[in-house]
Amino acid sequence: MSTASSHSHRDVHLPADTRAALLLPEMTLEEKCAQLTAVWPWKLIDADGTQAEGADEFLKVPPGHIPALSADDPNRIARMTGAIQHQFVTRTRLGIPALIHQEALNGLMAGGHMVFPTAIGLAAGFSPELVRDMVDLIRRQMRRLGYGQALSPVMDVALDPRWGRVHETYGEDPYLCAAFAVAYTRGLQSEDLSEGVIATAKHFLGYGMASGGVNLSAYEGGDRRTRDLFAYPFEAAIQLAGLRSVMNSYGDVDGVPAGVSREVLTDLLRGTLGFEGFVASDYDTVKQVVTRQRAAATPGEAARLAIAAGLDVELPVPFAYSEALVDEVRSGRLDEGAVDACVRRVLRAKFELGLFENPYPQERIDAAAVAGEGRELSAELARRSVVLVKNDGILPLERQGLTVGVIGPHADAAWLQFPTYAYPSWRDAVKAVDLGEAMNMVGGETPQTAWNKAIFTSEDSDTFARERYGARPLNEEIAEFAGTVSTERGSTLTRGLGESAAERVADIAGRSEVIVLALGGASLWFNGERTEGEGSDSADIALPEAQTRLAEAVAAAGKPYVVVLFQGRAYTLPEAVRGAAAIVVAPYGGPFGPKAVAEVLFGAVNPSGRLPYSIPRHTGQIPVYHHQKSGTGYRNPVPPGTSELYLDMPGTPLYTFGHGLSYTDFTLGDLTCDPETDTQGSVRIRTTVTNTGDVYGATVVQLYVRVNTSGVTRPAQQLAGFCRVAQAAGEARRVTFELDAAQLGYTDMAREFAVEPAKVDFFLGFDADDRRVEGAFELVGEKRVLASTQRSFLSVAVAEHV
Secondary structure, three states, rough: OOOOOOOOHHHHOHHHHHHHHHHHHOOOOOHHHHHOOOOOHOOOEEOOOOOOOOHHHHHHOOOOEOOOOOOOHHHHHHHHHHHEEEEEHHHOOOOOOOEEEEOEEOOOOOOOOOOOOHHHHHHHHOHHHHHHHHHHHHHHHHHHOOOEEEEOOOOOOOOOOOOOOHOOOOOOHHHHHHHHHHHHHHHHHHHHHHHEEEEEEEEEEHHHHHHOOOOOOOEEHHHHHHHHHOOHHHHHHHHHHHOEEEEEOEEEOEEEEHHHOHHHHHHHHHOOOOOEEEEEOOOOHHHHHHHHOOOOOOOOHHHHHHHHHOEEOOOOOOOOHHHHHHHHHHHOOOHHHHHHHHHHHHHHHHHHHHHOOOOOOOOOOOHHHHHOOOOHHHHHHHHHHHHEEEEOOOOOOOOOOOEEEOOOOOOOOOHOOOEEEEEEEHHHHHHHOOOOOOOOOOOOOOHHHHHHHHHHOOOHHHHHHHHHHOOHHHOOOOOOOOOEEEOOOOOOOEOOOOHHHHHHHHHHHHHHHEEEEEEEEEEEOOOOOEEOOOOOOOOOEOOOHHHHHHHHHHHHOOOOEEEEEOOOOOOOOHHHHOOEEEEEEEOOOHEEEEEHHHHHHHOOOOOOOOOOOEEEOHHOOOOOOOOOOOOOOHOOOHHHHHHHOOOOOOOOOEEEEOOOOOOOEEEEEEEEEEEEEEEOEEEEEEEEEEEEEOOOEEEEEEEEEOOOOOOOOOOOEOOOEEEEEEEEEOOOEEEEEEEEHHHHHHOOOOEEEOOEEEEEEEEOOOOOOOOOOEEEEEEEEEOOEEOOOOOOOEEEEEEEEO
């Protein structure tokens, strides 16, 4: 029970920062340092919620955080979080509640809760308002169970498809990433954090452009690129949504590990971007400073560097922030005031959440009701995530009596729709670790067999996906529309299945009127067969050879075929895939991913998804993102006397960012634009979008700008706004973009972030290379240096009936 000499910090009428300042002097140095650490839940309780052996030792100097608490049953989770908080509140000296965190990238990573499409699929929908609805649900679910912090979302701008974690991101464009980062943060934290959950932005900074595309590797970039491109989504979430937590990158930034870089975590993040929350380390960050990056020799040195940099919390368990940190202060090598600053930020967050007044979860959970929450939203997000990239007229397929062969590794594998950071994938990984396999998530490698046996039921992956989520594979969803469906995998993701499988493929192809070739990748958290995921990077992003051979066999059959690519990042495509009558790209869509694809194939849904990344022709083109700087990459002029940038192929992507087809047609016209604005003002750009086809559909009107700056090479084009418009056949809408001059700022020759007088060219279209209508306006007046609070990040787009 608490024995604090003063309880003034419990006055709910005081601001959170004041309450934190009042509590801080009551704490011993050991208690302060412990508040910056975490402890595995099984060190405190057994799976039934009773006290674990040895828990008393941890409660003497209680840590501030609890990681990795999850289970199949929501009621068990609530009992466990309640039991842990009861220990902290009633059995520690100061009664400070723990901050319990969990992942929530595409649904709360806890059993019994809906899974949504992975983040790259959410981005493909170009519907941040629906993502905010998704995260508002996640917020209520997390509060109900006693979680106070989500280690989500991922705000990395992903420019290298060799990196296995692209699917966790919102893609290659900083504006698109910012739009979703803001929507996610607002939805999770709510207008009042006492009713919200802390969002944690990952991974600060440059993680989506790691050297060689290899996870954990260094980011190489100058100050301009760092601030203007990679920090953009983080800064938008800080300024527009009050982001309360950030997680560091594992990589080096300008030669210093991000977790111990004061330039990154204090000067840039807090000083320049205006961040006021706390920084939580990615798992094992401080340990890796010693063991991997060799930037410190001892835990104490790493602790001193990290605290001085502004790394507030060490996760998942202490390597340096416990006894070693205490020793650094006691020895005089580190000022206690630096520790106090970190502790104060953590305590302020706990007060803002209302943890001191309401530390406990809801007592009883209606598991059946919870399991159904978000079902329709997940299905709609899956529909919007499907991208039709090619169609020679074969789609939509006839719904009556068609004989369809569904061939490929994704033909009958519903469980592959649940990638890393979805609960079923995490569950599989934990079970695999118990069986002796290695887990790819850093810091999550410790087996806890007895604990896991208690919290998991015995179903295998496919059964769990079917019974708990209602997931069905593509062949079963196609059977709802087709007359006859025959299925054969033909290969695994990376291996052929031999002559007998080839014979079955040939037989099915011969008997089918149309073949649906279900190819793509898989993201796993352990060393199973996979092509993507954390710690699962690829030097060559070509579709695996086994799938290429399968596609060639199907093509040789001479029947019409449609390729469906389930993927979380770009793959380069062999001729047999590029030659298909139609190509559909779909993310790992969760329980309704295959259903959404089947609905698109047969026209029950008109596709409206757009690629959130460019698809290269060849690995050698990387990087090939649309906003390359003028005079760089495929934004270079073709050399004299040649027809292409490369001798062996075009320099352009096969499919560009923002690309996506529909079963109807759209036009843009009637462009108007304000001719000029000063650097304090804004411009309005208007166009009319008309559905000129025969059926209802949706498109995404995209605004791109080019700021003709002085002295600094800038992107050849930047996405500056988008508007998803759904229309009946023949219907027209007037779309207006309001673009603030402050959105056009950049780091100039003087290294000041400013908006300067310039001519601004723009175009509107349906993808990054579609200059459907073009115009220009003038920025006039004086140069305006912008503080972060003065920036504009997102334009306003409105569609009105004509």
